Every structure is written in structure tokens, then in C-alpha cells.
Amino acid sequence: MMLRSLFASLFLALAGCTTATAVTAPQTIAATQREPVTILVSIDGFRPEYLGRGDSPNLDALAATGVTAEMRPSFPTKTFPNHYTIVTGLRPDRHGIVDNNMEDAARPGERFSMGNASQALDPFWWDGGEPIWVTAEKQGVRTATMFWPGSEVAVRGTRPADWQRFDMNITNPQRVRAVVDWLRRPQASRPQFVTLYFDTVDTAGHRYGPQAPETRAAIREVDSRIGELGAGLDALGQPVNFVITSDHGMAATSAERVIRADRLLDPAAFRTISDGAFLSLDPLPGREEEVAAALLRPHPHMQCWRKGDLPERFAYGTHPRVPAIFCLAETGWLILASEPRYSPDGGTHGYDNLDPAMKALFIASGPAFRSGVILPIFDNVAVYPLLAEVLGVVPQPSDGQAETLAPALRD
Structure with a gap:
């Protein structure tokens, strides 16, 4: 089934129409006048196993009529690092967004965090990689x-032609309508590449856990938005290449599985960058040896390393922004620097990127x-060269290889 026909059917079902004339007749004419747009979608925290359970009929249909695979996130399995890896093809240790929270010796006294707009919008933090929208804009x-993440910033002096500053108060339907409105424009001002981000599934997964009814409800809500987006584009006669991703998975956590770092050593001996x-x-x-002695010895349910000693397979630890000591919890456990600021019962990510729960x-x-292709698991660095190929732009050097996802493309 062609993608436009699939979404036309979904649109008609949602609208309660009895014939296809109102939707399919105009779009057949319009489709001949429009080149396909490429839309990169992120559903934050969406595990591949969420598909096929009855909660995601629109995503299931896209998978059945296209290409699907499990994707391995980069380490650490956090939101900002992996979103930037997807659009640059560089691992976090190379593009420099090494965590959701960071410090840099070149900026003493400053801290990058997701909630700190004065830092998160500073190109200083982002210029280690060139995202696909910058590559594309430079090539017309x-x-x-x-x-x-990163799309609000003038990376290497360039922003997308159109962009929105992140605001959780902008609802998912509003986000979809904004994309459709961009694509209503005349050809000269119509984008050829669009990104769209949904945080709903990740938020529910953190709060309730990956298998909770509330998380399944969030999956259904986002899936319905995907259906609305497809139906809206179909009504415009706009062909679309969807690339739908997530940044990481989600693992269940519990108050019964918490390691308190402040009970292992004096909290006055260290400065925490991230915990969880x-x-x-x-x-x-002056406290370096004390901290090393307390943390680098064996501990149940966690392992600690000096940054230079992290396992090579993580491809992590050489960037100056990676802190001196890094402790990784066993999946499902939390390492907290102090009294929890939130309930440990729920879910989180950031674990070993080879763990199935992080896929x-x-x-x-x-x-x-x-159509109808299932590929082997691959590293998320391969998405950037795929996007460049579909957009017809010359990519920047990256850690991804075009050959990895070449079997996804039509000849």
C-alpha cells in the first residue's frame, strides 16, 4: 500500500467520512506538483518493543510499509547526547554534548543543563558537531x-530557516499543526527537511515506569498525532519520507534499588555533575585520592572508573567535559548523590547502551x-548519513557509515 493511500484511509476513518473523494481527488493532482519532504521524528524514550501491542496502529502501519530496526543508542544513553548524535553522526565524546548536565574548564563557574536556557542556547556547547539542518541549509x-536539542542555536553561525524554541506547554497537536502549516506554504518557502519532537512517552516512562498503563496511554496519544500528521500531509498531497526515531529506551526503577554516594564518602569531597x-x-x-579510594573499589550493583579507564566499547571518556570519575549503575538501580529530589519509583535511562532496555x-x-524490510540492529550514528543521502546533500565526516542503512533505500 502506498504511504499516501495509507494515511488517506486513516484520515477518512478519523473524520467519519463515507467516501474517499474529498481527500484523495485533490491530493492526486497536488502530489504531482510536490517533491517529497523528509520529516525526522523523535519520540523520546520509546522502546522498540512498544510497537505491535495495540497501542501504536499508525506507527505499526509505517513499519509494515517501510523499514524498521532496533537502534543502539550511543553512550551515555541520555536525551541531549543521543539527539545530537542522530543529527550529526558523531558520538557524544566527539560532538561534545557528553551529558544533559556538563561543565567545561574553559567556562569556569558555568554549567550546561537542559533547564538552563542561558547555557543551552550558547553555541559554545554545540559547535563540536554540525547538525543535518546546518549541513542542508549551507547546501541550499x-x-x-x-x-x-540544538536546533534553537546558531551552530557554526547557521540556524534552520524556521525553528521553535522548546516549550513543553506547546501541546502535541499544536506541534503537528505547525509542521502541516509549514508545508502549506508555496514551494519557495516550504521546508524540504523538518524535525518534530515528542516528549510525552519519556515523561510518562520516568514518572510511572515503562510498562505502566499511563505510559501505554502516552504511546497511544503520540501515535494518534502521527496519524494526524500523515492525514494532514495527505490532504495537502504532500509526499513524505518519514524517519522516526527515539533517543534511548527506558528501564524500571525502584526505591528499593538505590545506592547513596553520600553514604560511601564525605559529600564535601566532591562536586556532582549528574546522578541517576x-x-x-x-x-x-586535595580530595582526589580519598574519592578514588572510596569509589574505585568493587561495589554491588555499580562500577566506577576514572574517565580515562572507561571501557573502550563506550567510546566515551576522552572529551574534556567528561568528569573525572564516572560510576555506572546496574540496570534498574540508581546512584544518587544525596536525598532523592523525586520518587525513585518509575523509570529512567542512562544505562549501558548494550542493555536491551536502552534500545x-x-x-x-x-x-x-x-517496503516491508526489517534490518539488523545498528548504531544511531548511521542515521545522519542516511538523512544526507535522502536529502541529496554532501554530509560532514562522521562516525556513521552510509553503507549501514543503504539496504533501507530503494535502488
């Missing part, structure tokens, strides 16, 4: 971003892609 391909699925910290001057979603569907 118009882009628009309905949220994506992992603890990253810098010892305070990410990948679906590609549209005229550029083959």
Missing part, C-alpha cells in the same frame, strides 16, 4: 525544526525507502 536545502543511572563527579582539590526505535517509510 530549506529546513524547519519543531523542537530538537550513573553518577559523574569531580573530586574537590531505541527506528522506522523509515516513504518513497525513498523499501
Whole structure:
């Protein structure tokens, strides 16, 4: 079944129409006048196993009519690092967004965090990689971003032609309508590449856990938005190449599985950068040996390393922004630096990127892609060269290989 026909059917069912004339007749004419748009979608925290359970009929249909695979996130399995890896093809240790929270010796006294707009919008933190929208804009391909980490920033002096500053108060339906409105434009101002971000599934997974009814409800809500997006584009006669991803998975956590770092050593001996699925910290001057002695010895349910000793398979630990000591919890456990600021019961990510619970979603569907193909698991660095190929732009050097996802493309 062609993608437009699939979404036309979904649109008619949702609208309660009895014939296809109102939707299919105009779009058949319009489709001949429009080149396909490529839409990169992130459903934050979406595990591949969420598909096929009855909660995601629109995503299931796209997977069935396109290409699907499990995708391995980069380490650490956090939101900002993996979103930037997907759009740059560089692992976090190379593009420099090494965590959701970071410090840099070149900026003493400053801290990057997801909630600190004064830092998160500073190109200083992001210029280690060139995202696909910058690559495209420099080569004459118009882009628009309905949220994506880094898309609000003038990376290497360039922003998308259209972009929105992230605001959780902008609802999922509003996000979808904004994308459709961009694509109503005349050809000269219509984007050829668009990003779209949904945080709902991740939020529910953190609060309630990956298998909770509330998380399944969030999956259904986002899936319905995907259906609305497809129906809206179909009504415009706009062919679309969807690349639908997630940044990481989600693992269940519990108050019964917590390691307290402040009970292992004096909290005045170190400065915490991040805690949760992992603890990253810098010892305070003169306390280095004390901290190392307390943490680098064996511990149940966690392992700690100096940054230079992290396992090679993580491809992590050489960037100056990686803190001096890094402790990784066993999946399902939490390492907290102090009294919890939130309930440990729920879910989180940040664990070993080889753990099955951290696997990410990948679906590609549209005229550029083959139909009914299931590919082996692959590393998320391969998405960037795939996007460049579909957009017809020359990619920057990256850690991804075009050959990895070449079997997804039509000849």
C-alpha cells in the first residue's frame, strides 16, 4: 500500500467520512506538483518493543510499509547526547554534548543543563558537531525544526530557516499543526527537511515506569498525532519520507534499588555533575585520592572508573567535559548523590547502551525507502548519513557509515 493511500484511509476513518473523494481527488493532482519532504521524528524514550501491542496502529502501519530496526543508542544513553548524535553522526565524546548536565574548564563557574536556557542556547556547547539542518541549509536545502536539542542555536553561525524554541506547554497537536502549516506554504518557502519532537512517552516512562498503563496511554496519544500528521500531509498531497526515531529506551526503577554516594564518602569531597543511572563527579582539590579510594573499589550493583579507564566499547571518556570519575549503575538501580529530589519509583535511562532496555526505535517509510524490510540492529550514528543521502546533500565526516542503512533505500 502506498504511504499516501495509507494515511488517506486513516484520515477518512478519523473524520467519519463515507467516501474517499474529498481527500484523495485533490491530493492526486497536488502530489504531482510536490517533491517529497523528509520529516525526522523523535519520540523520546520509546522502546522498540512498544510497537505491535495495540497501542501504536499508525506507527505499526509505517513499519509494515517501510523499514524498521532496533537502534543502539550511543553512550551515555541520555536525551541531549543521543539527539545530537542522530543529527550529526558523531558520538557524544566527539560532538561534545557528553551529558544533559556538563561543565567545561574553559567556562569556569558555568554549567550546561537542559533547564538552563542561558547555557543551552550558547553555541559554545554545540559547535563540536554540525547538525543535518546546518549541513542542508549551507547546501541550499530549506529546513524547519519543531523542537530538537540544538536546533534553537546558531551552530557554526547557521540556524534552520524556521525553528521553535522548546516549550513543553506547546501541546502535541499544536506541534503537528505547525509542521502541516509549514508545508502549506508555496514551494519557495516550504521546508524540504523538518524535525518534530515528542516528549510525552519519556515523561510518562520516568514518572510511572515503562510498562505502566499511563505510559501505554502516552504511546497511544503520540501515535494518534502521527496519524494526524500523515492525514494532514495527505490532504495537502504532500509526499513524505518519514524517519522516526527515539533517543534511548527506558528501564524500571525502584526505591528499593538505590545506592547513596553520600553514604560511601564525605559529600564535601566532591562536586556532582549528574546522578541517576550513573553518577559523574569531580573530586574537590586535595580530595582526589580519598574519592578514588572510596569509589574505585568493587561495589554491588555499580562500577566506577576514572574517565580515562572507561571501557573502550563506550567510546566515551576522552572529551574534556567528561568528569573525572564516572560510576555506572546496574540496570534498574540508581546512584544518587544525596536525598532523592523525586520518587525513585518509575523509570529512567542512562544505562549501558548494550542493555536491551536502552534500545531505541527506528522506522523509515516513504518513497525513498523499501517496503516491508526489517534490518539488523545498528548504531544511531548511521542515521545522519542516511538523512544526507535522502536529502541529496554532501554530509560532514562522521562516525556513521552510509553503507549501514543503504539496504533501507530503494535502488
